[in-house]
Amino acid sequence: MSLLLVCLVAVLSLLFCGRAFAGCSYGGGQSFTLTLPTTVSVPRDAPVGSLLTTWVASPASSNLWTCSSSGGLLGAGVQVGPIVGASTGQTYNSGGTFTVYKTNLPGVGIVLAGRSYTPNAGWYGWFSVYGGMAYSGVYATWAMGAQVQVALIKTGTISAGGTVSGGVVAQAFPNSDGPRYDLIASYVITPVNVVPLTCTTPDVSIPMGTFKTTDFPSVGSLSPNPAGFAIQLLNCPGGTAVSGTQAGQIHSIQYRIDPTSGTLATNVAALTGSPSASGVGIELFNSSGAVFPLSTNTTLSGYNSASGGSYSIPMTTRYYRTGTITAGPANSTMTLTVSYQ
Structure with a gap:
């Protein structure tokens, strides 16, 4: 019993002496x-x-x-x-x-x-x-x-x-x-x-005109009269960049056009609706007359990130023969997507 008591006292002493309050x-x-x-x-x-x-x-x-x-x-x-x-x-x-x-x-x-x-x-x-x-x-x-x-x-x-x-x-x-x-x-x-930060992008309706099947003598033929239109990016905000962040201004703008019904050939949009003509699609062209690439991001040239502003992208469009043509309405819809970074 005395040995147990000695051990217990020793333990209590150790705890007390080491304590810092x-x-x-x-x-x-x-x-x-x-x-x-x-x-x-x-x-x-x-x-x-x-x-x-x-x-x-x-x-x-x-x-x-x-x-x-x-x-x-x-x-x-x-x-x-x-x-x-x-x-x-x-x-x-x-x-x-x-x-x-x-x-x-x-x-x-x-x-x-x-x-x-x-x-x-x-x-x-x-x-x-x-x-x-x-x-x-x-x-x-x-x-x-x-x-x-x-x-x-x-x-x-x-x-x-x-x-x-x-x-x-x-x-x-x-x-x-x-x-x-x-x-x-x-x-x-x-x-x-x-x-x-975004720009305003109004919808665009493009009258294509009326054409005869004889206006397209072979596959790859284009309708004779291009229809002109413009994509509008309006009231784009400008600002001063905040160093080290993505805040303060739009740094760059890209846009792309995707045909709702897909394509019939490279960069040729399929028609939509029923009934519809067949054997033709729609092709877009930039202001230089080059084929505009569908479903591809294109950078808006001339955009001023400090001042912002409104921008117009002139384009034209024509029908493109893809095969045997049958008469009917020849309509198509496409979606414009604008990306801001």
């Missing part, structure tokens, strides 16, 4: 505002993963909390965690890998990075804000701090635009002898209006 405090609640741009203009087809704002950081505050140890070497640290929507499952890589979180606006996410300060370790490098923590061994009294930076990022289609709500996106607090949730520093973003 700590306390942390600061002068009232603290909140830091990270001011994002009021409005962000984004090309509708900017690549997913593109930054929509530059990184905006809170002050590098190294003395948010004052902590003290009653004796011995104490492990203490700063914990930084997100107060945002769920993860998108995406990450952003820039000097580290950072989790991307959802915002209230479809297609727009927020990426957060945090770092912490302890006296022995100094500033601990940027880490993904998911509850990360940096520790340092300290004696006596010391100061600790934190810093958070955020950016908006494209996570999917931004169709109609809207406003990313402002509010708290991250919190930091000291962790010494346990997390101190009563000593939270909050990080707040300002609201951001996100505007997708």
Whole structure:
């Protein structure tokens, strides 16, 4: 019995002598505002993963909390965690890998990075804000701090635009002898209006005229009178590019024309509707008279990304004989797709 008592006393003594108690405090609640741009203009087809704002950081505050140890070497640290929507499952890589979180606006996410300060370790490098923590061994009294930076990022289609709500996106607090949730520093973003950049593209109706079968003596013959028309890209917005992001302006515009019913031959659109003529299709030509390639992206020449403006793309179209012709209506529909980057 006495041997057991001696062992028990020894264990209790070891626990007591090795204990280092700590306390942390600061002068009232603290909140830091990270001011994002009021409005962000984004090309509708900017690549997913593109930054929509530059990184905006809170002050590098190294003395948010004052902590003290009653004796011995104490492990203490700063914990930084997100107060945002769920993860998108995406990450952003820039000097580290950072989790991307959802915002209230479809297609727009927020990426957060945090770092912490302890006296022995100094500033601990940027880490993904998911509850990360940096520790340092300290004696006596010391100061600790934190810093958070955020950016908006494209996570999917931004169709109609809207406003990313402002509010708290991250919190930091000291962790010494346990997390101190009563000593939270909050990080707040300002609201951001996100505007997708597009041009107006009116529908075009093209009268082709009436032709005889004798106007097409052989396969490959074209109708004698080309019909002229123009693709209009109106009120294209201009702007100033935001360095390091896809925001601020449309950088380039591409367009393509796809026949609704496919093709009968290379770059010859099939007719649509019933009843319909047969043995002919429709071919498009650019302003130089060259055959216009269907279902192929073409870059809009002369587009000024700084000033924007309205643009007209002159074209002509003719019937093209593909085989034995039978009379009837000869209509076709095609879809214009405009891509903005």
